[in-house]
Amino acid sequence: MNTKRTKIIYKNGYPFFEFDEKIYSPCMFRSFRPTPANVSLAHLAGIEVFQIQVAGQLNGMDVPYSLYGGVWQDKGVYNFKNFDRQIEMFKKFAHGAKFIIFIQLDAPEAWLEKHKNSLSSFYFLHTSAYDEEWKNDASEYLCTFLKYCENTYGDDILGYGISAGRSTEWFSGTNYYNENTKKAYENYIGKKCDKIPEIPEEVKNGEIFRAPESEEYKFLKFASQGANITAEFFAKEAQKVINHKKPLGLFGGYYNLKDSLLNVNDFARVWDSGNIDMIFAPASYDDFRQIENSACVTVATDSLKMRGIVHINELDHRTELAQYPMEHPVTQNRMGYRMAEGNIIDDCYDNSFDAGMVLRREFASSVVRKSMLWWFDFFGGYYASPEYEKLLRDCVKIYNGLKVGEFSHSVAEVAVFADAESNYFIKDKADVIRSFCYNGMKEFVKCAVPYDLYNLCDIEKIDLQKYKLCIFLNSFKISKSQAEKIKNSPCKKMWIYTPGCVENDKINFDNIGKITGMNIKTVHKASDCAIDFDGCEIKFEKAVNPYFIVDDDGAERLADYKNTNGCAFAYKNGNFYIGSGNVPEKVWRFIAKKSGVHIYCDVSGAFFADERFISYQTVHTENIEIHLKEDAEFCDLFDGGIYKSENKILKYTAPKGTSKLFEKISRKGKYNEKNL
Template identity: 25%
Template sequence: MDDLRNQSAFWSKLGFCYNPPRFGKDGRLIAFYDRESCIRYHRQMYDAGIRFHSSLLFSGWVADGVYDYTETDRTLEAIFSCGPDLRYLPRIKLDVPLNWGKNHPEDLLVYYDGPRDAENIRALVDTPRHDILGYDADGVFVPGFKDDRINRGGVISNQSFASEQWKRDASETLRRLIRHIEDGPWGDRIAGYHISYGICGETCMWGGFLGSCHYGDYGIRTREAFFDWGMREYGSLEALRRAWNAPDLSRGNIEPPAPDVREGFTEDPERFFRQAPEDRVCIDYEKFMNDRNADALETFGKVAKESSGGKPVGAFYGYYMNLPRSGCNGHLAYERILNSPYIDFIAAPAGYFRRGPGEPGGEQVCAQSINRKKLFLDELDNRTPLSADPIGRADTMEAAASVLWREFCKNMMYGSNFWWMDLHGGWFDSPEILNEIGRIEQIAEKIRRKTPEPVAEVLMVTDENGFYAIRPHRELHRSLLVDSPAEIRLCGTPVDHFRWHDLLEMEDLSRYRCIFFMNQFCISPEEWRKIRKKFRHDAHFCWHYAPGIRNPEFNLSNVADLCGMSLNEYELPGRELHGAGGNLPAAAVPSPEGADYPHFCIGRQPGMETLAVYDDACAAASVFHDGHWNTLIAEPVLTYPYYREIMKRAGVAFYAPENTAVYADNRFFAVFSREKMEFPLPAVVHEGDFECVSGKEVQNQYSRLKMEAQDARFFLHT
C-alpha cells in the first residue's frame, strides 16, 4: 500500500476503449485515445516527479468465453515505456460483452418499462432498445470521436448486479487477466488493481442517473434474488407477505416496487419519510441492491487478491454526498466494505458541485471515514484552461493553480491520496501547469514525512442510512449534502467530516466545539446517549431539516425529544428566509427551485432564540439550550454568514475571514478566497514558515495577508 498511500498518481485516458467492447469496420476494438499523445502526457508527469501512474486497461473479454489481450498489451507496453521505475495501477472494467447478453438474457438488467421474459429480453440485445452505456446520450462523448450508435430510449441494459453468472464469468476474466499481467515482464511494477463495472465503471447500477422509468432493475435474476433475500430477512413466506403488504406474493410473481412508488415526489411527510405500509418493500429493495453490489465488490476483490499474491485492490464506491439515488445504486454498504478483507482502497471523483475557483471543493464520499479503516483515493477531475469542456473549468492559469493547491490541501488534511486526472487529453500539457504540479509534489513529499495531527474544531456528520428513510429528492439532497456543507466550509476554519457510525467507534470527540448533523433522520436514542457523552460539555449541536424523525417510526415529536425544539408541518408561503436580527445578514436566502418536499417550521417556546424566519415570520432556524446548545435548521438553505455566527457562539477559532475555505493540520495552513481581501495572519503561522504558492518565507513584517479573488495561500509549518 506504500505507493497508493504516499505517492500522488497521474491518470490519463490511455487504454480507454468502447465499453462494452465494440469493433470498427477494420475489426479492431474501438479505442478513444491517441497512444502517442498519452505516452507524452505520462512522460511529462513522470518528469514532474510523479512515479505512480494509472489508466484504463482492457480486460481482454471480447466475447462470451473469448479473450484477446492485444489491446491490453499495447497499453502495458505504452505505460511502461514512460519511465524505468514507474509503478502502475490498472483500472479494469468487468462489464459483459454484448453477445454475453444473447446467451444469458435472464442475467441482464431490465428497466421498469422493459420485457419480463427471457426471449423478449434476448431479442433486444445489441439493438437500439439496449442501453449499453447506462444513460441516455447521442453515443459515447469523447472529443474528436463521432459515435455511430445513438444510445437513447433503451429498456434493457447490461449485466444485473444480482447475476451469479456474471460474477462467475467476470471473476474468470479477472483471474485470467491478472495472471497474464503478473506472469509477464511488468508484474513486479503493478501497484494494485482497480476493479470497475457499471455506469462509467463507477459501480453504479445501469440507469441510476436517468429518469424514473430507468430507476431500478426488474430483470429475471433480480426478481428471483430479491424474493430470496426477503425470505432470509423475514424467515417465512407469511412474514414476508405481511412486511411487503403483498398477500399473494410468490417467487414466480414478485415485482420490485415501481419507480413512482419509490421516488415520487410528495409533500406528505409520512409518505416522504416512508412510513406507509407499502414503503417497507421500497426500503428493503434498496438494502437488497446494496447487498448485491457489495457482494460483487467482495467477490472480485477476493479474486484479485488471490490471483495477484495479495496486492491492494479497490473500486469506486460510496458516492452518497453527490448521488441522491445512492440507495438504489448500491453505494450505501459502507460498514461492509470498510470492514472487508478484500478491499483496500475506495476511490471517487472529486465532488462535481461547488468545485470551481474560489469554491471550497468537496468529495462525493465521506473521505475521513474511509481513511479510518481503508484509504481514499480522490480522482481530481478538475478542468484546467486547456480543457475543451467548460463545466467546472478554471479559465485562467492563476485560477487553475488555486484549484490544484486546494485539491492537494484538502486531501492532505483528510489523510487521503489522489491522482491528477486528464480525462480528455492535454489538461496539463503546459510548462506552467506542469511546473505548478512539480512544486506541489515537492511540498507533498515533505508533508507526507510528518505525522499529521488534526486541528479542526468543527465537525460535519452525515449518515448513509438516512437515505433509506426518505424518498430520493434531488433538490433536498443538494441542499443538505452539497450546498450546506460548502457553506459550512466557507467560514474560515477547517472542518472535519465523519459518519454517524464513526462517532460510535471514536473514543474522544472533545476537540469539536461545533457539530453539524446533516441528514440524521433515523437516530437511536441509545446511540445518541453514547455519542453525546464523548463531546465536550459546552459543545454546540446543529441539526438539519428533520433530525430523528424516524425513531424508529415516523413522528414529529421525535425531533423535540432529540433537540428540545418542536417541528410543525408548514406550507411554504414564500421562497425566502431572512435573518432574525443580531449579526445575521438581512439579505434573503431563497429556497431552491423544485422544493416539493415537506417543509417545516419550528414551534416557538420560552428560552428559544430565532436565527432565521420565513416571509411570514415563522421560525426556520432557532437555538435552544437544554444542557447543551442546540440549533435546529428546519429549512436547510442557510449561507456561510449564518453558519459562521453559529460557530462563533460555540467558541470556534477562525483562521481567516468568512467567504474563505481553510484546510489545515499541524503541518500546514492553507486558505482559499472567493473575493479580494486582506486580513491578519492567524496565530498558527510563525516566523520561518514557508508560503509555498508565492515562494516566500514568513518574516516579522509579514503580519497581514493580501489575497485576490479566487486566490490561494499555503503555509508550510517549520
C-alpha cells in the same frame, strides 16, 4: 507468480507506496487517452505512478473508455495483446514508472448477445448483482487477468482497482426489474411476491418522505445493497489471487452527490470487508470547482482512516486547454452529458490562472487530509503547457517533502456527520438531498474552519470530547445508542430539518424534539421554509411537507420563517436547530463562533490547516489576514518566501484567487530547504 509486495506506508502520517524497498510518491496520473505526449509530460514532471484503464466498453459519454480495447472479449476469451500494447507504451514513455491497473468487469457486448436474460451491469448493476452467470464469468476473467498481470508485469505493478456499474463507480440505473432480482428479493423478505414493488418518486403536496414500513422502502433498501454485495464479492475473488500482496481499491461510498438513488447504498459493507485498501473518489463537482468556492471531498475520509483505508483524491477538473471538440458518441445510449453531442467542451476554466490556482487548492486539500491523489487528464491535453508541467512538478516535490519534518495532527474542532442510510427515506424527485449534504458543505467549507468528516454509522467509535461542535447534515435515523452518545458529549450540536424522525421503522416527527432537546411543533402544510437570518434568506428549492416551528420559551430565538411568526432557527442547551436545508456560510460562521470554534479568517474562501500546514485562497481581497492560535514562521511552498506572524495574525498580499500553501517552520530549528 510475482511474489513482491506493495505496502502502503505512512511517513509523518502521510501515505506512500513502498515496493522492493523503494518509496513511491502517491501523486499519480490518469487518462482515458494516454498518449506519448501526456504520459511523458507527467513523467518528466516527476510522476512515478500511473493508472491504466483496461476496458472495452463505452463510458457515460458514449465514447470508449480506452482506445486500446478491452481484454475480456467473451466467456473465457481474452485478448491480452490489447493490454500489452498499452502498458508497453507507458513503459516506453515513462521509463521506470509503476502502475495501478483498473479492471472493468462489466460484460462485453459479445457476452451480452449470448445471454439475452442478462442486463448490462454498467446500467443495471443492482439487477446484475443477482446474475450468477455474469458474476462467475466476470470473476473468472478477473482472476485470469490478475494472474497474467502478476506473471508478466508484476515488477511494474503497485496495485489494482476493480470497476463495474455506471461510470465504473458502482452506480446503477433505477430499472430494477429482472427475474433474478425478483427471486433474490423473495429470499430477502422470506416470501413469494407477485411482482417487484413500484418505487414512486413523484412528490405530491411537498410530501418528500418515503415510509420506512412501506413495501417500496423495503425493496429500495434491498436493491441498493446490490452494488456493494457485488463489489464485496469481486474484492474477495481478487484477493484469492493477489492475497493482499498488492493494494486493491475501488470507487465508492460517496456522501455528497446530488442524486439519491445513484448514491444510496450500504458501502460500509465493502469498507469493513477487509479486502479493500484504497477508495478512489473524485474531488467534489460543479460548484466546488469554481475559483470562488472551496475544495471538498466526496467520501467521509476520516471514516476511511478509522478502517486503515487510504483515500485517493481524483482531481478531474478541466483546465482551459480542455476546450476542444469532444469525440462524437458511437451509440445512441445517451445519458444526458452535453459533451456527448460532439460540441466544444465548455465546463472548463477560462484561463490558466484560475485553473492553476484551483489545482493548487485541490492539492493543498489532499495534503491536509493526508490523502493520496491523481490528476485525471480525461481525454488528453489538459496539462499540455510549461505552466502546468511546472505545477505538477512543484506538487510532486512538495509531497515528497512530507517524508521529512514533524508528524502533523488534525487541528479540527468540528466533526461533520453524513448518513447514507438516511437517503432511503427521501423520494428522489424531492430534490432536497443536495440541500442537506451537497449545498450544506459547499457553504460550510468557505468558513475557514478545519473539520473532520465521518459517516454517522461510525459515531459510537469516535471520541467526541476533542470537538467543540458536531454537525449532523442529514441524520434522519439515529439509533438509541447513537443518540445517547451524542447527548452525553460536551460539544455543541447542529441539527437540520428532521433529525431522528425515523423511529422504530416509522416516521415520527415527535422524535425531533427528543433529539434536539427543544419543543418542536409539526405543521402539516407545504412550505419552502423560507427563513430570514440577519438579512440572509434560507429556504428549500421546492416546498416540503411538513415544516417545523420551534415552540419553546426556553430556547434562544435566532431567526423566524419569513411568512409566519414561527421560530425557524433556535439554540437551547448546546443544541442548534434550523428548519431548512441550504444552510449558508453566514449561518455556519455564526454557529461556529457561538460554539467557541476558532475561525481562521473573516473573509470567505478556501482554507485548510493541520499542525504543519496552512492553505488559503480567496477572490474577495488581495490583503489577507489569517488568525492563528499562536505565532509562527512559515515557508510559502509554491511561490517562495518566509512569512512570520505577529500578534497571532499572518498577513500577506496576493492577487485575488491566489492559492497559497504555507508550511510551518519546525520548532526544532530552521526550515530545511531540502524539504522541498
